[in-house]
Each structure stands twice: as C-alpha cells, then as structure tokens.
Amino acid sequence: MNGVRHADLPLHYGKVPDWLYKRMGLLGGAIIEAVAQEYGKGAVVSRLSDPFWFQTLGCVLGMDWHSSGITTSVMGALKGAINPRHKELGIYVCGGKGKQSTQTPAELLVFSDKTGLDGKELVRSSKLTAKVDNTAIQDGYQIYLHTFIVTDEGEWAVVQQGMNDDNGMARRYHWHSAQVKSFVEEPHTFIYGQNQGQILNLTDVFANTTKTAMLEITKERPVDVLTEVSKIVMPRHHELQAKDVDLKRLGSVLTLAHNTDLKNFEELLMLEGVGPRTIQSLALVSEVIHGTPSRFSDPARFTFAHGGKDGHPFPVPLKVYDETIEILKNSVEKAKIGNTDKQQALKSLTKVAQQLEKDFIPDEGAFETVIEHERNNSYKYSGRTVMGYAKPPKGQLTLL
Structure with a gap:
C-alpha cells in the first residue's frame, strides 16, 4: 500500500x-x-x-x-x-x-x-x-x-x-x-x-x-x-517561530559553525579557512544531500542556511550563498576526477553536527536572539530581500 x-x-x-x-x-x-x-x-x-x-x-x-x-x-x-x-x-x-x-x-x-x-x-x-x-x-x-x-x-x-x-x-x-x-x-x-x-x-x-x-x-x-x-x-504566519523548528537540531548546527574548532575534527580539515557563517550554510546543505528522511520533519530549520526572500527569518546573505554554491560545485567537479576529499568533508559536516546534537540542550529563549543576530549582521553578507539590501542597525557605523 x-x-x-x-x-x-x-x-x-x-x-x-x-x-x-x-x-x-x-x-x-x-x-x-x-x-x-x-x-x-x-x-x-x-x-x-x-x-x-x-x-x-x-x-x-x-x-x-x-x-x-x-x-x-x-x-x-x-x-x-x-x-x-x-x-x-x-x-x-x-x-x-x-x-x-x-x-x-x-x-x-x-x-x-x-x-x-x-x-x-x-x-x-x-x-x-x-x-x-x-x-x-x-x-x-x-x-x-x-x-x-x-x-x-x-x-x-x-x-x-x-x-x-x-x-x-x-x-x-x-x-x-x-x-x-x-x-x-x-x-x-x-x-x-x-x-x-x-x-x-x-x-x-x-x-x-x-x-x-x-x-x-x-x-x-x-x-x-x-x-x-x-x-x-504549513502555517499562515510569515514570521518563523521557535515551534516551527527542531531547536536541538538547529542548535547543533550553530554550535558546529560558530563554537567548534574544525582542527579538532580530522574529517573537516579540508574546510579549514571557510568562515563560520558559510560553515553554517554548508552544514544544512550537506544535510539536505546526505540526511535520512526523518531529518526533514522540520523544513523551516533549513532557512537558517540562506534566509528568505521576504526577510523571514532574515534576508538572503548573498555572499554566503555564492560561497556555498562555489564550494559545493567545486567538490562535485573534483569528485568526478577521483578527488573526493572535499566532498567527504562536506558529508562529514552532517555526521559531526549529529554527534554534537546528542549532548546539546536547546534554549527556546535564545531562538529570537539568533534571528536578531542574523538580521543585525545581514548587511555584512550583502543580505537582500525583495525590498532591497539590508542595512546596518541604526546607530552602527560602517567603515568606508
């Protein structure tokens, strides 16, 4: 049946x-x-x-x-x-x-x-x-x-x-x-x-x-x-809410990207030098490629890779998006000629994130803080929505 x-x-x-x-x-x-x-x-x-x-x-x-x-x-x-x-x-x-x-x-x-x-x-x-x-x-x-x-x-x-x-x-x-x-x-x-x-x-x-x-x-x-x-x-509300995602899964990805030294993981050494924000996106993209069906019960979690065109949960970070495309395409092309090191490193992002997930204790109160951080820093990554480019928060100066 x-x-x-x-x-x-x-x-x-x-x-x-x-x-x-x-x-x-x-x-x-x-x-x-x-x-x-x-x-x-x-x-x-x-x-x-x-x-x-x-x-x-x-x-x-x-x-x-x-x-x-x-x-x-x-x-x-x-x-x-x-x-x-x-x-x-x-x-x-x-x-x-x-x-x-x-x-x-x-x-x-x-x-x-x-x-x-x-x-x-x-x-x-x-x-x-x-x-x-x-x-x-x-x-x-x-x-x-x-x-x-x-x-x-x-x-x-x-x-x-x-x-x-x-x-x-x-x-x-x-x-x-x-x-x-x-x-x-x-x-x-x-x-x-x-x-x-x-x-x-x-x-x-x-x-x-x-x-x-x-x-x-x-x-x-x-x-x-x-x-x-x-x-x-899928609900009618536009804003992304904590109840729409698996906070334990999201938290492990953020921890991997921003609070983990990749040097400590031999399988991730090929990604050394890639910035934390791009690692965040790559980890989620890797899960789309390599994750099992049970990992996709909360699709909204994956908006933390590249945001959304209407600004929910935050503007699309074009610089991060483009770097993610380049790294993924490069790994696929190299794999065609037998060089699978980078491809395996991307695959390992999913494994390492799930290892961290086991001990991660989610804090629902931090969810809005994470979104606010993404929005406040969106301009650094050429964040964009259908309304235009993201701007620095009021009162924050930018270097000329």
Whole structure:
C-alpha cells in the first residue's frame, strides 16, 4: 500500500526576483548533482517525491519557508539547471505551471526518442496522475502546476499542485513510479495539504459502491480513495517561530559553525579557512544531500542556511550563498576526477553536527536572539530581500 501525506501551503502571489532565481538554479542543480553522484539518479527522483524533503530543499534555497511559491520556483529552477545537462545527469524535467504543463506530453516524447524509453507509457502516466488529482479526488483543489521528472532508465516522479481560492491555500501532490502499483487504488506517494473535511475521494479502496454507480454514467474505469497516513501543514504566519523548528537540531548546527574548532575534527580539515557563517550554510546543505528522511520533519530549520526572500527569518546573505554554491560545485567537479576529499568533508559536516546534537540542550529563549543576530549582521553578507539590501542597525557605523 502506498503511503500518503498531506500538506497545505498558503497561497502567495508575486515573482521570484532574478537575483534569487539564478542562485536557486545554481545551488539546486549542484545539490541534485551531488545526490545523483553519491546515491544515484533514482535517489533524486525518490527525494523529489517526498514532500518533506522537497519543502526542505525550497527552504535551503532561500524561498519563503511556508508558501505555495516554493513548488513553482523550485521546479522551475531545477528544470533550468537539469535539462541542459540531461545527457550527463540522466534526468529530465517536463512540464511546469499553467501553459507549460500542457507541454509535458511533447517533452516526454522528445526525451523518450533520445533515450529509447516508452514515450506513450510515460505520457499515459503523466495524464493519469493529473486526472486522479484533479478529478478523482474532489478535495476542492484545482491543479495548475504539473511537473514530471524522469530518468533515462524510466523511473519517474510527479510533483503537481492545486489551489483552492476559497481558503487561500494550495495542496501539493507527490507521486513516485516505484511506489505506484496501480493508478486505480491508493496510487500516491504523498499529498501535501491541509484536511478540508469530507471530500469525495474516488481512490479509496472502500469507494467501490460509489465507483460502480459512477462507472455506469462515465463508462470509465474508476479509481479508489487515498488513506491518509500523515500530514504536514504549513502555517499562515510569515514570521518563523521557535515551534516551527527542531531547536536541538538547529542548535547543533550553530554550535558546529560558530563554537567548534574544525582542527579538532580530522574529517573537516579540508574546510579549514571557510568562515563560520558559510560553515553554517554548508552544514544544512550537506544535510539536505546526505540526511535520512526523518531529518526533514522540520523544513523551516533549513532557512537558517540562506534566509528568505521576504526577510523571514532574515534576508538572503548573498555572499554566503555564492560561497556555498562555489564550494559545493567545486567538490562535485573534483569528485568526478577521483578527488573526493572535499566532498567527504562536506558529508562529514552532517555526521559531526549529529554527534554534537546528542549532548546539546536547546534554549527556546535564545531562538529570537539568533534571528536578531542574523538580521543585525545581514548587511555584512550583502543580505537582500525583495525590498532591497539590508542595512546596518541604526546607530552602527560602517567603515568606508
């Protein structure tokens, strides 16, 4: 039986600024390549089908930590980063938002011609996933984004999103070919959205009576309703609060970055000379790449890598972001020629942070202090939001 998770995302409108979107593509592409290099392209598809990991990825890339915009911007950035290198990566992204979603069949057929895959079967899978989520599960959400991620071996994932104008929320649906035993009985990997009360869910295994009646009318094979296993609901409040993150996990990363001498850890010596603030970001990026699924239950924690474009929890530190991109890309490129020292050092950041986590005692009262510190020092790292660049705190002089 396939597992199902629900999550809701408050609808946010507006455009992702170019300065962030470009970096999202660079860092997102590097993360995807690092995952593929270490764990295989199948792992990329599997992780994208996990809404917790997906939300975490959006947070570490500097998007609004809880909004519907994460889905559109992340998939758009990944498509731009992955597709030009599909021969090397063995992964391709089809579809998108609005009219782009209608191009999915044509894009799948082109990719199939290049790889020898069964294009018609992939197109069928794409259409059925959209039909199930848009028609068979009548939960009040209208699909407006459909993306289909496929490897050159035929493994695929679907990430699509519907909106509900009545409640101002979006629902994201996740599919994974490895877990879809049938399109007609509990087919999803996850649904990321808020409980809307009673819905007509024709993918339920107990919906046979209803389906039989509808079959007489539609003459189409019906589908069964989802069984909800767990759900994640992103709150409407913009400001990040202590309750939104695992303070023990966050505290261990901050301790590693700011209160730990890397010389004491042989496996981290390759990162000696990297500043504490960049180590903080790298540790969180490393966890996205190497962490186990249970580590992504609090996606908002990963905003402490690169903040958020709306300033929550703090402005995007462009200098740190760019250094993180450079270090990660460099480690991936060196690994291609057999030099894995830096790649292993980045991987070790996750291990060391989790070692520190065992003895760390969180202080909820320090959470706001940490955010205030980030905001006060944001100007040093060229912190930026959609409103402009961060400025020094009032009364603080800067050197000319």
